[in-house]
Every structure is written in C-alpha cells, then in structure tokens.
C-alpha cells in the first residue's frame with residue numbers, strides 16, 4: 433500500500449484554509465516564535481490572507497509550502513511545518529516547524545517531522561532535507577536527531593538572538 437504522508441494516529445497535516453487566518457495571525461505575531469525566526473515587523477491579517485490564497489501553488493511552483501499540523505479528531509490547528517528554500521537542481525529543501533505550547537511533549541512534532549521528511553524524500557524524490565537550529569535550542573536538536581538528522585556544520589554567529597549573535601547548527605538528512 434502507498435504510505436499516507438499526511439497522517440498518523442496523533443496528527444494530520446493539511447493545507448492552509450481561510451479559516452486558519454486567526455491561528456496564523458496569533459502564531460506569526462507570537463514573541464517566542466518571532467525570536468527564533470526572521471520576522472522583523474508585525475504581520476498583518478491582510479498579508480496572511482494573501483499568503484493563504486497563494487499557498488495552494490505547492491512546493492515545486494512556489495519554492496515553499498506550509499502544512500498545518502492538526503488534531504485528527506477535530507482538525508484543530510496546533511502547529512505548522514514549513515518546507516522552504518526548495519532547490520530543484522540540487523534536489524534539497526529546508527524544513528522548520530512549531531507546535532503550540534498547550535500540545536507540546538506529546539510527540540506531535542516528532543510525528544509531523546517524520547511525515548514531512550518522508551514526503552520530501554519518498555514522494556517528491558528529493559535528495560536531502562536541511563534544518564537550521566539555534567545552538568541553544570536543545571528540544572529541537574533532540575527532536576531532529578531522533579528523526580535521523582545529523583549535525584554536519586556550525587554557522588558561527590549566524591543569528592542575532594536575545595541580545596547576542598548565536599551560532600546556528602546545520603542538520604541534514606540525506607538519502608544513503
């Protein structure tokens with residue numbers, strides 16, 4: 433049987449819907465997520481509405497895609513996983529994800545990361561998936577290592593984080 437790339441018993445990954453606007457708005461303007469990302473200004477609802485409209489283009493056309501992480505029972509959005517920096521020549525893509533605090537430590541991110549990695553390598557037939565993790569982000573390091581990613585390089589002083597430049601660790605998982 434062909435694998436289901438978008439569901440486990442714990443999570444379902446689905447495309448963005450117009451109804452996700454308020455969830456996205458909350459997350460994009462969340463202080464914790466902002467500090468681990470590259471957002472410099474508050475994100476407006478109008479910008480996000482446009483983003484949702486265009487999100488159906490898919491990874492191959494848009495170079496990026498966001499999947500909403502949901503509870504399988506009621507489709508409630510509890511996180512998101514992004515594939516971005518898609519490179520069709522070198523056949524690689526970057527991955528990033530978050531889970532809302534109320535649903536953490538339940539294996540949600542572990543399932544979502546495994547699903548999206550498998551989707552990228554098996555269904556899209558990419559050669560590798562890459563992740564950039566702030567050096568101090570221990571939960572994420574363990575999460576990615578458990579999913580089979582290897583720490584292969586360190587980008588020194590790569591991101592401004594909490595008043596100082598922080599190293600960023602490059603994690604890679606490639607087809608062996």
Ligand SMILES: CC(=O)SCCNC(=O)CCNC(=O)[C@H](O)C(C)(C)COP(=O)(O)OP(=O)(O)OC[C@H]1O[C@@H](n2cnc3c(N)ncnc32)[C@H](O)[C@@H]1OP(=O)(O)O
Pocket residue numbers: 464465468527528529530531532535536537538539540541542543563564565566569570571572574575576578
């Ligand atoms: C490339 C990147 O995307 S890096 C940025 C990642 N995103 C963020 O840092 C945003 C804020 N943080 C979060 O959204 C969440 O804490 C995440 C995504 C890091 C983890 O989400 P969760 O759903 O809680 O992770 P999950 O429950 O699947 O944990 C998987 C494993 O990761 C590790 N882990 C997760 N959270 C923690 C923690 N707080 N402390 C230590 N280890 C942790 C553990 O090994 C865990 O397995 P275990 O519970 O069997 O010990």
